[in-house]
Amino acid sequence: MVTLLHIDSSVLPGEASSSRAVAAAFLEAWREQHPQGRVIHRDLAAAPVPHITAAGWSAGQTPAAERTPEQAAAFGERVRLIEELERADAVLIGAPMHNFSVPSTLKAWLDNVLLPGRTTGESPSTQGTPVTVIASRGGSYAPGTPREGFEFVRNYLEAVLERTLGMDLDFIVPELTMAPRNPAMAELIPLYEASRRRAFEEAARKAKELAERLAA
Structure with missing residues (x-):
């Protein structure tokens, strides 16, 4: 059975979130190819993972027999997230830009699984996943836009x-998502619509190809 780990981190629900909407298109195409497959959904906005603590971090540098009860408990939570990632055959991550970077909830998840x-x-x-x-x-x-230097998500x-x-990384980038809601960006709505269409097309195609x- 093929397992897909799906991580959401947008604070917005459903269609209000571009990353969730495009991820849903990816999942629909994925399930068509793997109707018997397993999808593990972790919504970091609805159920944030704990930020890594001194106990959780230091436990990774301490032999199991020497860990304090606090370290053991904190490390157990990290291991649970790591094993979930390791068991996945593929991973889908919704990573909207929040103030030029990834949401803090996604950063917390990454801090926990980096061991x-x-x-x-x-x-x-996780090599090659x-x-x-x-x-x-x-x-x-x-590249070439006025705010190119403010991009701290992809890098x-x-x-x-x-x-x-x-990991074997690929991106789908729907942009200008504020254009329909910000009057100052009204002239960019056609570019937003084109970017959104392209993102949905890429999601369906890439899910099927993956x-x-x-399955091969």
């Missing part, structure tokens, strides 16, 4: 997911 000697290091346990990120944003931060996730966890690849 030297296991998920990071010379042979990460495909991960698709829906990186929605209210404006445009593409951060490339560093963490691809270069640290060793599902077929894993």
Whole structure:
């Protein structure tokens, strides 16, 4: 049975969130290919994981027999998240831009699953796992745009997911999502609509291609 781990982090519900809406299109195409597959959904906005504590961090550097009860409990929560990630055949992450970076809830999840000697290091346990990120944003931060230097989502996730966890990373980027709601961006609505259509098309296509690849 193929398992997809789906991580949502947008504070907005349903269709109000571009990352959730595009992820839903991805899931629909995925389920068509894997009707018997398993989807594990972790909504970090509805049920945030604890921010990593001194006990949770230090436990990873301490032999199991020497951990305090506090360390053992905190580390157990980290291991639960790590094993969930390790068991996934593919991962889908909704990562909307919040104030130029990822939501703090997503950062907390990443802090928990990054464990030297296991998920990071010379042979990460997540090496090669495909991960698709829906990186929605209210404006445009593409190369050549005025706010290019304010983009801290893609470069951060490339560093963490691809270069640290060793995952096979792909992005879908619906942008200008504030255009319909911000009168000052009204002239950008056609570009927003084109970006949204492209994101939904990419989600359906990439989900199908990934599902077929894993089934081969």
